[in-house]
Amino acid sequence: MDYSNFISQLLKGNPRAAARLITFIENDIDAAEEIINSIYGHTGNAYILGITGAPGTGKSTFISTLIKIYVEQGKKIGIICVDPSSPLTGGALLGDRIRMKQYFSLDNVFIRSMANRGQLGGLARATEDVIKILDAYGCDIIIIETVGVGQSEVDIFKSAQTVVVLLVPGLGDDIQAIKSGIMEITDIFVVNKMDLPGADKKVSEIMQMLEFRKNYKYDSKDISEKYAKIELWTPEITKVNSKIGENFDELLELIQKHKSFLEESGVISNYMKNRITNETIQILKHKLTEKVEELLSSDKEIGKYIDQAIQKSLDPYSMANLIIKMLGLEKE
Numbered sequence: 463m464d465y466s467n468f469i470s471q472l473l474k475g476n477p478r479a480a481a482r483l484i485t486f487i488e489n490d491i492d493a494a495e496e497i498i499n500s501i502y503g504h505t506g507n508a509y510i511l512g513i514t515g516a517p518g519t520g521k522s523t524f525i526s527t528l529i530k531i532y533v534e535q536g537k538k539i540g541i542i543c544v545d546p547s548s549p550l551t552g553g554a555l556l557g558d559r560i561r562m563k564q565y566f567s568l569d570n571v572f573i574r575s576m577a578n579r580g581q582l583g584g585l586a587r588a589t590e591d592v593i594k595i596l597d598a599y600g601c602d603i604i605i606i607e608t609v610g611v612g613q614s615e616v617d618i619f620k621s622a623q624t625v626v627v628l629l630v631p632g633l634g635d636d637i638q639a640i641k642s643g644i645m646e647i648t649d650i651f652v653v654n655k656m657d658l659p660g661a662d663k664k665v666s667e668i669m670q671m672l673e674f675r676k677n678y679k680y681d682s683k684d685i686s687e688k689y690a691k692i693e694l695w696t697p698e699i700t701k702v703n704s705k706i707g708e709n710f711d712e713l714l715e716l717i718q719k720h721k722s723f724l725e726e727s728g729v730i731s732n733y734m735k736n737r738i739t740n741e742t743i744q745i746l747k748h749k750l751t752e753k754v755e756e757l758l759s760s761d762k763e764i765g766k767y768i769d770q771a772i773q774k775s776l777d778p779y780s781m782a783n784l785i786i787k788m789l790g791l792e793k794e
């Protein structure tokens with residue numbers, strides 16, 4: 463299939479071309495390879511914001527308020543709603559799309575939902591490709607929303623420059639609901655629903671949690687000598703009311719502050735390295751699995767190994783090593 467027409471339309475900012483290309487890359491990894499290869503040079507301009515929070519913490523309300531502010535600033539926004547726990551893009555996400563529809567008519571807001579339909583190469587790979595499409599489409603800011611429960615979300619958030627976690631006043635179930643791996647990569651904690659009792663208590667609970675936490679994602683070894691005197695980032699905490707947009711000024715300042723930190727500290731280059739490495743690993747996993755499956759189903763020698771394994775003269779680890787050798791990947 464020839465994608466060049468869709469791609470030239472995408473680069474002109476045509477939303478229908480963006481939607482079609484996303485469908486192609488979601489359903490067909492060979493299409494993804496071809497499309498990403500063509501648009502890669504046009505990516506790298508968008509700021510990527512990861513947002514997560516337990517169900518009901520107010521993610522949709524929060525993101526709607528954020529979109530409104532960014533649109534008023536003249537920005538073009540992409541939103542990718544990822545739900546790894548769902549095999550369909552239905553339910554809550556559909557409801558959200560309807561609620562967000564007030565922004566839908568705007569040319570500068572593009573919303574896409576993704577669920578785990580067993581995308582070839584995984585959800586993180588597919589999400590990274592969708593980010594690139596929206597980046598080439600001309601989005602200034604791309605928001606990735608996840609529900610914060612799946613392991614794949616930690617991988618997905620490796621694509622984000624700034625990670626925001628929403629929590630709410632109350633018993634702390636929301637903290638427990640979020641995967642610890644996500645807590646460790648959070649740059650800004652937001653206590654949403656600050657109008658409800660207990661918001662300040664929640665802020666101090668987060669502060670306490672951060673005191674005990676050691677493995678934050680920025681390490682001084684990430685900072686090159688040139689920047690050695692720059693302080694590392696300490697996760698910021700703020701509170702907002704997403705329903706009425708209260709305290710979003712401060713929130714936007716914190717996002718800006720984090721963005722400046724990444725650039726001024728030199729950590730941004732580390733982020734880029736991590737992102738590309740992570741992405742390449744996702745792609746390699748898929749390609750290698752495919753190659754191995756091909757070998758397993760077609761190669762006669764492997765049939766012999768399998769028989770040997772059944773007869774216990776070869777164990778599965780040794781068989782895996784033999785396959786690595788057949789693929790020409792063995793260590794010298």
Ligand SMILES: Nc1nc2c(ncn2[C@@H]2O[C@H](COP(=O)(O)OP(=O)(O)OP(=O)(O)O)[C@@H](O)[C@H]2O)c(=O)[nH]1
Nearest residue numbers: 517518519520521522523554654655656703704705
């Ligand atoms: N009082 C108060 N309620 C809020 C605030 N933000 C959101 N809500 C309410 O909280 C409820 C859940 O909000 P959503 O935005 O749907 O939350 P969500 O995290 O997207 O929920 P799921 O999509 O189900 O995971 C709704 O009834 C919102 O009106 C806030 O700042 N204050």
Ligand SMILES: [Mg+2]
Nearest residue numbers: 521522554558
């Ligand atoms: Mg929602």
